[in-house]
């Protein structure tokens with residue numbers, strides 16, 4: 001029997017597997033996806049939020065623990081556990097040496113992301129390069145890696161992990177029989193349920209217009225995070241944390257693929273123009289704050305509009321002032337032509353733009369500060385960067401809500417143990433998106449997903465290795481774990 | 485603070501203009517343009533090489549931009565293995581492959597005389613035919629002049645076989661033509677990239693930087709110093725090392741010839757030179773480099789991940805590598821056997837191979853170094 005079974009194949013799973021192996025355990029990792037799609041949402045990431053007391057290789061200045069904590073407190077509106085949050089924050093200042101040892105390389109921020117040069121360390125080549133490095137290291141260390149192995153259920157006995165069940169499945173033309181894999185301990189790191197369309201549909205329900213809003217959501221990351229194990233564990237009585245309707249959602253190009261559109265499908269010109277709904281009407285202040293601080297509310301805003309669609313409209317003055325979009329926008333030389341091309345009601349669209357144009361009070365346009373260009377007497381107002389949309393060609397981009405990840409997860413403590421009725425399991429642990437809600441009950445700040453996954457993945461790996469030796473993981477509770 | 489730090493405002497005017505005046509892209513070029521638009525919205529690979537920073541300076545990708553970026557790409561493969569949009573993703577991003585396809589076309593498109601550009605189409609055949617022809621020429625010449633392939637008593641004196649001036653004239657003429665042809669090709673390439681370029685003041689510093697990138701093969705280091713990818717996503721420095729062996733081996737052989745030429749004309753010291761003389765020592769060192777380098781590159785090439793680069797280009801790469809290896813091997817064999825009756829045969833073979841190499845310089849893989857250097861220079865210029 002192997003010592004530690006790790007379920008999942010993204011950042012949290014690999015961190016756990018590597019740490020458990022380094023602690024001397026024999027480790028098997030089960031990844032639901034085929035090899036080409038390995039790495040879950042982690043393959044789409046680009047950076048890690050890091051606490052640091054002074055300049056550190058790719059990180060400038062300092063980002064002390066207190067500031068990180070305050071940021072987290074603010075974005076979650078208090079829906080966080082201070083002890084676990086601080087544990088993540090401290091771990092983020094110490095994990096990069098270990099990451100480098102396993103082949104992860106860092107680089108200064110990408111052009112277009114200089115605003116996080118102080119707080120975030122970027123992975124050279126992005127998350128897929130990080131995932132590749134971890135898998136190489138895992139293979140080298142003799143971790144058994146099984147792709148195409150979606151676990152459908154966990155066998156528990158009195159809160160103890162006994163075995164994982166993988167159903168029979170068709171593979172490469174052949175049929176692989178169902179498997180029951182036993183292990184001395186187990187780490188769950190199988191992501192959220194964001195790619196489970198039915199679950200999203202249930203969670204979001206029907207709105208006042210009778211629409212099943214979630215049916216129009218796109219999933220920015222992997223198609224393999226179906227939440228099967230999350231549901232299985234919750235049904236078996238594991239303690240939950242978070243709200244199933246809470247999800248990180250941004251407004252992305254409506255032409256993005258249903259899954260795995262990733263980073264490049266975001267539309268960054270919202271604050272430079274206006275956004276209208278399918279009736280051609282504006283519905284929110286596009287210039288409320290800097291775009292990096294606002295992009296994460298637009299997914300929900302669009303989700304609240306009829307048909308769950310919005311249209312970001314700019315004129316040629318905006319071109320070159322935002323990250324170039326992945327698909328070319330609709331382009332037109334007049335507003336009514338643009339309305340036709342986007343399939344919007346011409347009259348109300350043109351009227352909305354004209355009303356906006358007339359309400360613009362131009363000051364000194366400066367996209368790098370909260371400038372004084374705003375509207376007057378318009379509802380909703382545009383409070384910054386308001387310039388008339390009057391210089392053709394005009395461009396329009398259709399927007400859909402893009403789900404990054406869900407927040408519902410398993411409740412845990414500083415040993416990463418799964419809990420049943422308030423009691424920690426002796427040999428079942430959880431890491432990453434599956435428990436991120438403990439730290440991040442709502443909201444988001446760039447790079448913190450990887451900070452949580454890395455910190456808890458590493459703790460879970462050490463704890464699982466100890467549990468497989470029969471060591472009392474509870475012995476360590478509250479003390480600092482064998483992570484450096 | 486917000487996204488206004490995107491360094492592309494200078495390109496703004498261009499993007500807004502209509503595209504009527506921009507030459508139509510062919511299928512391979514359109515594919516690069518499509519992928520660059522995806523990369524430009526992603527940018528995760530910015531740290532690997534010079535291609536991505538050059539990309540972020542643009543909003544649209546016209547023919548000239550695409551030719552430039554294609555020749556800037558070193559086909560290191562890093563951005564393929566780290567791409568979350570690589571096949572089987574429906575975006576199907578494979579930058580090294582798309583770039584390689586265009587790159588091969590550019591060699592043909594810019595070749596001079598234009599008709600010879602076709603020689604790139606089946607380049608393995610081109611090199612083989614040139615080699616066979618040049619070998620036959622020298623073997624026949626040997627027989628014509630000596631009556632046999634194993635004449636005795638030449639004592640290592642190959643000028644007794646082929647007079648120095650005949651050789652100097654033949655090789656000088658072919659080499660000169662090849663240089664001219666390459667020069668015209670790369671000039672046309674350059675003019676296309678930077679019509680009326682006016683970055684005059686930055687030139688010396690940019691040339692220095694680009695020269696450094698060429699001599700150190702900076703962009704085969706992966707951006708982190710661990711090299712490029714070969715069979716999979718693992719990094720290795722061996723491609724860079726074998727490339728260095730090849731390049732510096734070639735330069736040493738070139739230096740050997742140059743020194744010998746000086747000996748001949750300035751010091752009135754005709755060949756053959758003793759083994760311990762400068763030209764022979766340089767030649768031996770260079771020759772060994774030119775054995776190790778190409779052998780290693782061939783081994784890597786044979787194990788290369790099938791998705792890397794353009795499969796159509798493999799015969800060109802391999803034929804060139806093999807030719808370089810044979811040039812060197814035949815030179816070393818000639819040195820070893822020059823005092824035996826094998827002199828005439830080995831000399832004819834060596835000269836034939838060198839001639840084939842010179843002949844195909846502007847119509848084979850050799851050109852990649854020249855076009856890449858030009859692209860690196862442009863990248864150094866525009867990043868200032």
Ligand SMILES: Cc1cc2nc3c(=O)[nH]c(=O)nc-3n(C[C@H](O)[C@H](O)[C@H](O)COP(=O)(O)OP(=O)(O)OC[C@H]3O[C@@H](n4cnc5c(N)ncnc54)[C@H](O)[C@@H]3O)c2cc1C
Pocket residue numbers: 007008009010011012013030031032033038039040041042043044045046047048049149150151152189190191192220221222224225226227228229261262263403404405431432433434446447448449450451453
């Ligand atoms: C487009 C995008 C960009 C992002 N950018 C960033 C960023 O820059 N920084 C940041 O910190 N966060 C970012 N995030 C969030 C980040 O991806 C997550 O917080 C983090 O990757 C979670 O890691 P994980 O290992 O828990 O989950 P994942 O990486 O999603 O891994 C889950 C794994 O479990 C596997 N799995 C699922 N179900 C099963 C099953 N039943 N059996 C076996 N295996 C299963 C999946 O195949 C997958 O391999 C981004 C997310 C997206 C979508």
Ligand code: SF4
Pocket residue numbers: 125126522523524526527528529530563564566567568569570577579
């Ligand atoms: S190759 Fe892929 S990961 Fe790299 S910049 Fe392009 S799209 Fe992004």
Ligand code: SF4
Pocket residue numbers: 529532533534535536556557558559560561562563564579580583703
């Ligand atoms: S293959 Fe290498 S050199 Fe070419 S674009 Fe990709 S990273 Fe750059």
